[in-house]
Amino acid sequence: MDPLSQIMGVEEAAKLWGTTPGYVKNLCAEGKVRAVKIGKTWILDKNQPNPLKQAAKD
Template identity: 65%
Template sequence: MNRDIKFGRLLAIANILSEKVFEEGKQSVVQKYMSRYSQKPAKTFQKIHEELLEYAPKFGPDEMVLLDMFGEILANMDESEFTNEPLTEKYLHAFHSQQHRLSNLIGVEEAAKILGLSPGTVKNKCAAGELPAKKIGKTWVLDKTMITKKEGEY
């Protein structure tokens, strides 16, 4: 995976995370850092990461999945890639693609509310392959566009 794509994905994850944990009225990561991110990606990402970690006490299972995604991308980055060399426009495509995918991801609790089921039942249906879900670490995530509340059909 190209360096620009990695940085674009990191920004998308950070933005979704900020939308979940920042208090109402506070600028999201993209609103605050987008203009400098492409010019100094490593330095800007470090600032974003520090700011997000201030909200760690608010992190639930959904936010921990996003942190795991951060870790996965960073683990696959060479130290030589994590620099302030400006990004090309490729990072924007990766950002928007990842942002779109992540904005539709929900955890078991939210899926349970949508489906009118208990969280335990949703987990069981995920494990049995009855619901379209992916397990990230110990947490099931679902695409909310793929689930609807229909009698016996998901």
């Protein structure tokens, strides 16, 4: 399995989760999603649940 197929950027996460890239960056910065920052770029785990759906359940 290619490990790069398991990650996504902010733009892809925003489309997948139905929100804006800015909001995804805020989630990353607040530690509410699994992500790491490399330089100025956030890299997210593609296999994590949609945090917006998780928030609605809580």
